[in-house]
Amino acid sequence: MAKAYDYLFKLLLIGDSGVGKTCVLFRFAEDQYNATFISTIGIDFKIRTIELDGKKIKLQIWDTAGQERFRTITTAYYRGAMGILLVYDITSEKSFDSIRNWIRNIEEHASADVERMLIGNKCDMNDRRQVSKERGEKLAIEYGMKCMETSAKLNENIENAFFTLARDIKAKTEKRLNQNRPGSNSQNGTGSNTKLKPKDNGGSKSSFFKMCTIL
């Protein structure tokens, strides 16, 4: 059967245990049907199909499945990853502090041009908030990422986060395809630290700030 899609992107969810990564990807609807059977085995990954600018995109989304408890994630998990959602819990200072460690881990193991995005989850629990939106934004700017606050519980912004990340990867991929077309021989920049800037809008603080879609 003919290939029925234009792009395939592998995405990862990374962050401390308990920040709700699992809820971002997996819902584990309790008590209904045999949720117990499925949640006992656990979910490995999901495939989702989205459409962006008339292109059909397959997303393969992986969770760390508890590996993060050991504070490191193996290179195998990062292999082929094109986008990473870095998730912290806005009610947990500690999970926010860990983001820098995760970024280091990514820089060590993932492809140098992997697209990253910062997610502050559980924004439905504002009364227990420990990390302000501003601090999230500041960290995102520091690392040249977009950021977003989500509520897996209320299903708020989650889809938006996946779409945004997919859109950025698509833009990057198409840019690379265009560069390669005239015969320029740029390999998949392994090793080198040359990161494609997110879009080419200068990268001034204010424009980065606008990219921080916090709703």
Place this chain on the structure above:
Amino acid sequence: MTECTEAYNLSELVSETNTNLKKVKCLRCDSFILQPNSGLFTKLEMSLSIPALRQKKSIVTGDSIEYELLQNFWIVNDAFTFENIGFTNTVDNKKYLICADCEIGPLGVQNLDNPNEFYLSIDRVKHVN
């Protein structure tokens, strides 16, 4: 909550080329699982035994899992043919298919001995135009 099986008439579901005529969706939440013409109809001589959608007993307390024998499937040969689907972790060399949105399942199975054959149970999905 609606019951998760619906009566169907195979002649209305299977095309002349033995593929699914209609869109395949989740019975519970309507999540779009398979485009028309993407799965190959198969009636197995040896039914597959797959954990039931509704487990009467609680697995947590150690009771055994209830299975159901299923015979009619859409076979898909590439995981990315699915519009939206979830995969469980591997148990007994199998991965079960679940709804990517509401996580009801198993909707089917992938036996890792034949990793390029994904069996989606016709009994556990719905078919819409």
